[in-house]
Amino acid sequence: MSGNVINFYSTKGEYGPFSNFSAHRLFLKGKTWRTSEHYFQAQKFAGTEHEEELRMAESPMVVARMGRSRKRPLRKDWESVKDDIMREAVMAKFTQDKELKALLLNTGDATLVEHTANDFYWADGGDGSGKNMLGIILMEVREKLQLEASSVADE
Template structure:
């Protein structure tokens, strides 16, 4: 689900992070060789291997006068209509959201600067939906959306300015989640940056930093 993240700053527990941290933000980018309107649209489409379903989702455009949140809910609702999700979706959903966000940032310098302007403060996602893990525990997108933004923020920093311990711990969290839910069983899509394709590992989660 969408909405800007929240900044967990001492004394300001509910400060909104910049609009770039909203998965519903309409800002076009390339992913898997195609153009997408938003991270949410791309994410919902990547749940399915069926190209025709992906294209139905990709065909949903933001209408004149609509807010980004309206477009985000339109693609979210469409994504709930189909049951034929990829067999490893529970394992790769967090990685897929990370990849879609990373592609957006890599193709928009102003969004990189906006994210970096938040400094080193912790971020959590807006209130959102959750799901059960194989262990029986429940996890929520509020947690992972914040983690995704924090990871990308560190990876975007110039060499020497990254908090490498933080990068390493975040990457480990992502990897442990994937393997805890059964691991990657089908090829993951490629990501594209401002100068062409960023070759994505087709079997293992991406490791941009480290």
């Protein structure tokens, strides 16, 4: 990692597309999802009627609220699969949209940080004490895309 750090959180600004709330559709499991947040939250209820209900939610804020509510039965393996589901969503988002892929690749080797006090798991907790898993996953996806780009360039 370089000393260069890119903080993101809001859907606005140059790096707004790194937010799961950004208005970028993705195609997974044979369906179109309004945002990566829609896909992620719906997978908490994969294979149930709740999955489709969350897929159809009108906005990422609404689907986040629905997914965090414990009125629906959360899948038993959620804690063990949530990182891989986020990887799947982020990979789809940044490979299915050429502009997003270019934006991510253009960050080079910068450290990507979801910077907010609202989240200590997916973000940095606002003070660096959080895990920043979304930033880490974005950097993993970027590394895969860089490797693909360099192997294509080598051919």
